[in-house]
Amino acid sequence: MTETLGSTGEFGLIEAVTKPLAASADVLVGPGDDAAVVAVPDGRMVITTDLLVEGRHFRQDWSSAYDVGRKAAAQNLADVAAMGARPTSLVIGFGGPAELAVSWVQELYQGLADECELVGAAIVGGDTVQSEKIVIAVTAFGSLEGRSAVLRSGARPGDEVAVAGRLGWAEAGYTVLTRGFRSPRTVVDAHRRPQPPYAEGPRAAIAGASSMCDVSDGLLSDLGHLAVASQVVIDVHTSALVVPEPLQAVAAATGVDAMSFVLTGGEDHALVGTFEPADVPEGWTVIGSVAEGNEDRPAGTVTVDGAPYAAATGHAHFRS
Known part of the structure; x- marks a missing residue:
């Protein structure tokens, strides 16, 4: 008989998903108490949160529970890295229907834990609740290790825009x-499990990045955040962008x-991010x-090869 959330109950579920979790050097008190205790050596902590809703951010027929866990952790850990910080810990809020198998949730948490392991972070707590759909709320914490945070507002005229x-x-x-297909497998896997360059966030901060963010909604859309926050104009040079073969194949097949x-x-x-050229x-x-900015290209504008981009620049929440 398959164990479900309804038959296991809240505390049984919590024990099932937290028992295998590993700690890290930053975690002084992990799951099991009313709250966790995480070390903050320089007195500052980077905090970010994201919400994933079944049917909106993931589908069970497209992604396994393990895939969803990896993706849920990745999008938060990348936000921490984009501030120039090192991720240290996550707390997870989980909601699901009573008939959902406990094994699905265990696989989800294994995915979360394995993604955390890539950066040396740990899951330190969270909450569970019954809900009609699966809902996952992830809050990530990071340490600046004595550095200043890299904000979106620091880009300066003369900087170069670079990507990792x-x-x-x-x-x-x-x-x-x-479109109902599952290949090329490389791009389908990329949708299921992103591969953020976590280590490059702190590296960029140490190198002197003037501004930075992660590309979650689309390159042009996220560069728009930098342009507005910094009150500058950003121009993207398509000659510097490489379109890999798998993307070309999908484009050719789908028009x-x-x-x-x-x-x-x-x-x-x-x-x-943006950097001085050196x-x-x-x-x-x-x-x-x-x-x-100027009259032709006001501050806060992103252009492509010197001209406005005609199509939508990326994803926007609540846009119909």
Whole structure:
């Protein structure tokens, strides 16, 4: 007989998912008490949170519970890295229907834990509740290790725009899945489990990044956040952007412009930042430039090869 949330109950579920969890050096008190205790050596902590709703952010017929866990952790850990911080811990809020198998939740938490292991972070607590749909709320914490946080508001005219990580892969995977296919496997896997370049966040901060964010909603959309916060103009140079073969194959098969995957596709959680030309870290790719605003291109604008981008620039919540 399959154990379900209804037959196991809240405390049985909590024990089932927290017993296998590993701690880390940052965690002084982990799951089991009313709250966790996490070390904050320099007195500051980076905090971010995300919410995933079944049917909106993931589908069980597209992704396994383990995949969902990896993705849920990744999008939060990437936000911490985008501040130039090192992720230390996560707390998880989980809601699900009573008939959901306990094994599904255990696989979810294994995915969360395995993604945390990539950066040395740990799951330190959370909450569970019954709900009609599966809902996962993840809050991540990070340490700046004595550095200043890298904000969106620091880009300066004369800076170069550079990116670390993949662009467009998850969107190509989503395009394939929405058409009922499961290949190319590489892009479908990219949609299921992003691969953020976590270590590049602190590296960029140490190198002197003036601004940074992760690419969750699309390159142009997220660069728009930097442009508005910094009150500058950002121009993206398509000649510097490479469209990998799997993305070209999906574009050819679906009638989509391959470059649009790279420019507007989200959920790969690459890191994009601005640097003085001499400060761009090795391994980052320069893809654009920062300039002052003027009458033709007001501050807060993002252009592509010097001109406005005609199509939607990326995902926007609540946009119909």
